[in-house]
Amino acid sequence: xxxxxxxxxxxxTTLAIGSHEADSAKMCAMxxxxxxxxxxxxxAPACASPVIAAFVxxxxxxxxxxxxxxxxxxxxxxxxxxxxxxxxDVTRAWMATDWLVRxxxxxxxxxxxxxxxxxALAGCDPVTSGEALRQAVPLCESAESAARSAARSAARSAAEYAAMSAAxxxxxxxxESVAxxxxxxxxESVAxxxxxxxxxxxxxxxxxQASAQDLVRRMCAVGRSPEEAS
Numbered sequence: 001x002x003x004x005x006x007x008x009x010x011x012x013t014t015l016a017i018g019s020h021e022a023d024s025a026k027m028c029a030m031x032x033x034x035x036x037x038x039x040x041x042x043x044a045p046a047c048a049s050p051v052i053a054a055f056v057x058x059x060x061x062x063x064x065x066x067x068x069x070x071x072x073x074x075x076x077x078x079x080x081x082x083x084x085x086x087x088x089d090v091t092r093a094w095m096a097t098d099w100l101v102r103x104x105x106x107x108x109x110x111x112x113x114x115x116x117x118x119x120a121l122a123g124c125d126p127v128t129s130g131e132a133l134r135q136a137v138p139l140c141e142s143a144e145s146a147a148r149s150a151a152r153s154a155a156r157s158a159a160e161y162a163a164m165s166a167a168x169x170x171x172x173x174x175x176e177s178v179a180x181x182x183x184x185x186x187x188e189s190v191a192x193x194x195x196x197x198x199x200x201x202x203x204x205x206x207x208x209q210a211s212a213q214d215l216v217r218r219m220c221a222v223g224r225s226p227e228e229a230s
Contacts, residue, residue: 001081002037002047009036009077015069017061019043029060029072030079037080049082051092052219055163055170059212062160071209075216084223092219096170098127099215101136104164104208109143111204117143130174144189162208163215170219 012035016026022041030053034045044053056079060072102122109118120139127133 002039004077004080005036005038012036012073012076013069014065015060015072017065017068029056029068029076032073032076033079036077045080047081047083048079049084049089049092049219051089051096051170052079052082052216055096055166055216055219057166058169059163059166062163062165064161067161067209071213075213075220078217078220082220082223088223090174091222093171093174094128095215095219095222096167097133097174099211100164100167100171101127101133101140103211104162104167105140105143107162107204107208107211111199111201114143114146117146140185144185162205163212166212167215 012027012032015029015032017028019028020026020031027035028043030043030045030048031041033048033053034040034042037045037047039045039047043057044050056072056075060068063071102124106118106122109115109121117139121136121143124136124139125132127136
């Protein structure tokens with residue numbers, strides 16, 4: 001595992017949106033990973049899993065400034081050394097897919113009072129293959145049809161803050177687009193439904209943000225020994 005420059009890590013106080021020049025005094029989460037690993041300046045460091053990097057880059061850019069630093073800076077040192085094997089990255093990609101289908105979408109369904117749809121998705125088989133994902137599609141489509149209402153941009157933003165599109169980026173290597181479109185669409189539709197009816201989205205966003213943090217940590221642990229993962 002690459003050594004972490006702890007002095008550099010201690011100097012990082014804020015993470016910024018987007019990519020930056022090395023002399024700009026700004027960095028996103030993945031540029032911070034390269035920086036503390038002593039790599040050339042990049043938002044795609046060689047020491048990091050491409051799947052984790054895809055997830056973190058997208059989530060970094062969706063988050064408000066205060067949440068970005070609070071949620072992502074603690075993960076930066078954990079991402080160093082996660083580039084292991086291709087098989088490990090396939091595992092990570094399915095982990096992101098499973099999280100979107102069985103955690104992210106049910107959370108919005110629950111918020112909208114659609115507990116039956118939420119329980120059906122949360123209780124489906126772990127999404128670790130194309131076949132399992134295809135089996136979840138009808139459940140997503142049924143929930144979307146029940147929840148569809150007028151668009152609400154604030155609800156879309158809330159879903160983005162909770163790492164919906166980040167999961168999409170992380171799992172593109174394994175997910176079939178038709179199944180992903182269904183899962184993403186239901187998350188947006190249900191968030192809009194809740195916002196349209198005056199529901200407070202903040203608790204659901206906060207819960208999903210914490211869950212997404214845990215997902216990144218679990219993806220970081222793939223391919224590492226217990227000692228390395230601790």
